[in-house]
Amino acid sequence: MGFLDRFFKEPSWGVHPDDHKRPAADAPLRILPTPERVYMPLSQHVGGAARPIVVVGQKVLKGQLLADAQGNISAPIHAPVSGTVFSIGDVTAPHASGLPFRAITIESDGQDRWIDTELVADPFALAPEDIARKAAAAGVVGLGGATFPSAVKFALGKRLKVETLIVNGGECEPYLSSDDRIMRDFADQVVDGVRLVMHAIGAKEALVGIEDNKPEAIAAMRKAAASFSEVKICPVPTRYPMGSDKQLIQTLTGKEVPSNARAAEVGVLVHNVSTCAAVHKAVRLGQPLVERIVTLNGGAIATPGNIYAPLGTLVTDLLAFVGLKGEPARLILGGPMMGTPLAHDRIPLVKGASGILAFNAAEAATPEAGPCIRCGTCADACPMGLLPMEMAAHIRVEDFEGAESYALGDCISCGCCAYVCPSHIPLVQYFSYAKGEMMAAERVKLRTDATKRLAEARTARIEREKQEKAEAAARRKAEKEAAAAAKAAAAKAPAKDSGQAQGETV
Amino acid sequence: MLTALLVMTAVALVLGALLGYASLKFKVEGDPLVEKIDAILPQTQCGQCGFPGCRPYATAIASGEADINQCPPGGEEGIRKLADLLGREFKSLSEEHGVEKPKSVAVIDENTCIGCTLCIQACPVDAIVGAAKQLHTVVAGECTGCELCVAPCPVDCIAMEPIVDTLDTWKWRYPVIQIKQAA
Numbered sequence: 001m002g003f004l005d006r007f008f009k010e011p012s013w014g015v016h017p018d019d020h021k022r023p024a025a026d027a028p029l030r031i032l033p034t035p036e037r038v039y040m041p042l043s044q045h046v047g048g049a050a051r052p053i054v055v056v057g058q059k060v061l062k063g064q065l066l067a068d069a070q071g072n073i074s075a076p077i078h079a080p081v082s083g084t085v086f087s088i089g090d091v092t093a094p095h096a097s098g099l100p101f102r103a104i105t106i107e108s109d110g111q112d113r114w115i116d117t118e119l120v121a122d123p124f125a126l127a128p129e130d131i132a133r134k135a136a137a138a139g140v141v142g143l144g145g146a147t148f149p150s151a152v153k154f155a156l157g158k159r160l161k162v163e164t165l166i167v168n169g170g171e172c173e174p175y176l177s178s179d180d181r182i183m184r185d186f187a188d189q190v191v192d193g194v195r196l197v198m199h200a201i202g203a204k205e206a207l208v209g210i211e212d213n214k215p216e217a218i219a220a221m222r223k224a225a226a227s228f229s230e231v232k233i234c235p236v237p238t239r240y241p242m243g244s245d246k247q248l249i250q251t252l253t254g255k256e257v258p259s260n261a262r263a264a265e266v267g268v269l270v271h272n273v274s275t276c277a278a279v280h281k282a283v284r285l286g287q288p289l290v291e292r293i294v295t296l297n298g299g300a301i302a303t304p305g306n307i308y309a310p311l312g313t314l315v316t317d318l319l320a321f322v323g324l325k326g327e328p329a330r331l332i333l334g335g336p337m338m339g340t341p342l343a344h345d346r347i348p349l350v351k352g353a354s355g356i357l358a359f360n361a362a363e364a365a366t367p368e369a370g371p372c373i374r375c376g377t378c379a380d381a382c383p384m385g386l387l388p389m390e391m392a393a394h395i396r397v398e399d400f401e402g403a404e405s406y407a408l409g410d411c412i413s414c415g416c417c418a419y420v421c422p423s424h425i426p427l428v429q430y431f432s433y434a435k436g437e438m439m440a441a442e443r444v445k446l447r448t449d450a451t452k453r454l455a456e457a458r459t460a461r462i463e464r465e466k467q468e469k470a471e472a473a474a475r476r477k478a479e480k481e482a483a484a485a486a487k488a489a490a491a492k493a494p495a496k497d498s499g500q501a502q503g504e505t506v
Numbered sequence: 507m508l509t510a511l512l513v514m515t516a517v518a519l520v521l522g523a524l525l526g527y528a529s530l531k532f533k534v535e536g537d538p539l540v541e542k543i544d545a546i547l548p549q550t551q552c553g554q555c556g557f558p559g560c561r562p563y564a565t566a567i568a569s570g571e572a573d574i575n576q577c578p579p580g581g582e583e584g585i586r587k588l589a590d591l592l593g594r595e596f597k598s599l600s601e602e603h604g605v606e607k608p609k610s611v612a613v614i615d616e617n618t619c620i621g622c623t624l625c626i627q628a629c630p631v632d633a634i635v636g637a638a639k640q641l642h643t644v645v646a647g648e649c650t651g652c653e654l655c656v657a658p659c660p661v662d663c664i665a666m667e668p669i670v671d672t673l674d675t676w677k678w679r680y681p682v683i684q685i686k687q688a689a
Contacts, residue, residue: 043673093673095673095676096676096678097671097673097676099672099673099676101673426681429678429681430680430681432678433677433678433679433680433681435678436676436677436678437677439677440675440677443675447549448545448548448549450648451549451550451551451631451648451650452544452549452560454631454632454633454648455549455551455560455561455630455631457632458630458631458632459559461632
């Protein structure tokens with residue numbers, strides 16, 4: 001990593017798995033017929049869940065606001081089909097836990113009628129803030145998988161005066177080709193979106209990084225960007241995880257994002273190609289993010305390819321559309337390296353879902369793990385330059401601080417280490433486990449500190465009340481005594497007075 | 507001879523004065539050991555250890571009045587940490603003080619609550635809000651699950667509900683590796 005990379009075309013980090021992208025990537029884009037029902041989850045993004053603003057039974061049009069953003073980091077949710085709100089309840093989340101989360105169910109009327117959208121003829125005349133505002137209102141989030149609200153990132157880029165926009169067309173995960181397809185079929189939209197994002201953050205140039213295993217996409221993008229000199233199409237070597245922001249930034253600009261820092265701090269901002277296309281639709285056409293291209297691939301699928309589908313479509317409906325060769329042995333949301341295993345297929349499509357993989361038994365087979373032979377292959381493969389075998393050794397004995405001292409926090413969970421391990425040790429699974437435990441410990445610590453403060457506040461309050469009571473009692477006693485004394489004095493005084501009177505009379 | 511005595515006495519006096527000054531200047535307020543023990547205790551404030559809260563128990567452990575295995579909410583892990591800190595042997599949880607239970611929060615049945623304020627007075631962290639003859643409710647985020655409010659309730663309307671995993675708190679489990687069978 002680093003110095004030696006200058007002498008080699010290929011980066012020294014990462015792995016080069018068999019990409020399995022074709023024939024799915026070459027199959028023409030198909031449009032999914034509107035499903036009967038869609039299930040639109042309220043949290044499809046990083047940050048606070050959206051707050052529903054529709055009621056059950058309400059008629060909605062395609063693109064109508066269903067749930068509003070809540071909090072600083074959040075995104076709104078819009079109706080992906082026209083129809084009736086059927087229910088607001090729990091569905092299984094596309095998450096490894098298989099736990100439920102809230103979603104709005106819409107029964108389609110089959111007409112797919114859009115709400116009135118506001119077309120903008122010249123969005124470059126708008127203020128950068130307006131572009132961010134329109135993207136936020138359209139619910140645009142990072143479609144590469146991170147699902148971070150895009151408008152928040154625009155504001156960050158503007159504040160930190162980012163010069164270079166990096167557009168991520170890497171799509172390094174095997175099997176996936178949704179970004180490839182969007183660049184081939186909608187290159188003009190992508191390039192226009194790139195220019196809009198540049199306008200929003202005030203960047204001078206945009207570098208579109210595309211892995212060189214997608215020559216058709218590179219050609220289409222070059223054609224679309226031909227008249228815009230500020231948008232440069234840069235083919236990058238095919239190497240997993242090239243689509244990870246830190247690796248792409250390093251390959252394109254030579255800058256390394258420091259540990260615990262954001263990309264914006266080295267003067268670049270990364271957005272995915274699909275996000276740029278969504279920004280184009282949001283700003284120029286006024287259309288909110290309600291549909292996306294999703295790759296359906298894997299050995300169990302009869303006609304693998306890319307599907308243009310409304311968000312909230314159940315995986316069942318998608319699988320029925322492409323046909324299954326047999327019962328899939330494993331369902332994965334996203335890519336095979338970093339994707340999320342799905343417990344079953346009654347799970348809705350979300351904004352960040354770039355692919356649904358249905359693996360047959362041969363693809364899903366997990367080799368048995370053996371002992372670590374200290375070969376160091378994982379350290380060579382790690383794109384972050386970490387020592388996976390050392391971290392795993394610490395985690396195995398529950399020594400999380402030890403693992404952290406080897407910079408576990410910098411691990412991007414790309415899975416290269418586990419992929420290359422000749423002993424098939426589930427290294428990245430160890431790291432996920434350790435990160436979860438450390439986050440839980442952090443939460444517990446915050447909580448106990450808060451509780452301690454509460455308990456101390458209560459003790460102080462009781463103490464104060466006791467003191468106040470004692471003081472009040474003392475005051476009452478003093479008043480009583482004073483009153484008694486006054487009474488006594490009053491009783492004495494007439495006697496004295498009479499004495500005086502007597503004296504006077506004498 | 508006399509010079510030597512004088513010099514030694516002077517040195518002793520100077521050093522003694524220095525030590526005396528240092529002991530006043532750098533005096534440690536409170537017992538740092540108590541802080542360290544208190545940081546390990548779960549801050550449930552339940553009093554199952556026989557002391558009126560976590561801090562008094564920490565003080566008692568530090569002064570040797572209490573044993574390290576009297577805290578059921580802290581569980582085995584807590585005892586292990588205390589044993590590490592104090593350089594003592596690990597011992598299992600003392601049964602007379604209770605058993606380790608899953609983390610839970612108190613929930614008030616709103617249909618039954620009569621608004622007597624007894625639970626409010628019992629709560630060690632002021633996590634119950636309400637007033638006389640008004641419905642009471644538990645601030646779930648602040649409830650420590652100490653169960654101290656359950657017994658005083660005259661109408662038995664408080665139940666302890668275990669905390670379930672949510673998408674935000676769920677975490678990956680330890681990967682189970684099947685070791686290859688030797689042929």
